[in-house]
Amino acid sequence: MLHQLHMRSLNQYNFILFFSAIIASALISFALCLAAELNKSKKNDLRFNGKLCYLPQSSAFGLGIAALICLSIPQMIGSFFICRKFHLKECSKVKKPSFSCILMVLSWISFGIAVVLISGASSMSRSQQFGEGWLDGECYLVKDGVYVGSALLGLLALGSTLGSGAITMRQTQAEEDRKVHAQVDESAEIDGGN
DSSP states (O other): OHHHHHHHHHHHHHHHHHHHHHHHHHHHHHHHHHHHHHHSOOGGGOEEETTEEEBOOOTHHHHHHHHHHHHHHHHHHHHHHHHHHSOHHHHHHOSSOOHHHHHHHHHHHHHHHHHHHHHHHHHHTSOBOTTTTTBTTBOOOOOTTHHHHHHHHHHHHHHHHHHHHHHHHHHHHHHHHHHHHHHHHHHHHHHHHO
């Protein structure tokens, strides 16, 4: 019984660490996306040499890459944590998927869209040389709001991961409580029989 209480406190401690890491990473990713939005290339940075264009690299490139890393690591860790606690086999066995599984799917969809947007915008923030441009020799600027939209999608992805994690932990805790009660009941029956 004492061992199970110790394990429960360890699980709660791990879950608090998990939540803290996810939240901190989400806020850092969000801040980096906002900084990238503010530092992206502007029309004034664009240079023309006859028909050819040139756009210098902006700091949004590095900020976007850092935002991608801060978004990807907790998504992977969160998914691993949830899959370890709540086997995905259970999601596929159930005819009606659980809310935890739905949140996990929403998380991955939001994450995927955010990664595509941040990657594309960061790629456009690299140096676009004369005659090379970003695509077909033409220079492209990142539209306003792309990084902000990515930041919001990143928050949605990580929030969904946290929600799925919370539900999974609650289900795991309920299962452990049932096992403890079953063991206590068994012990009481054995002691009562003697």
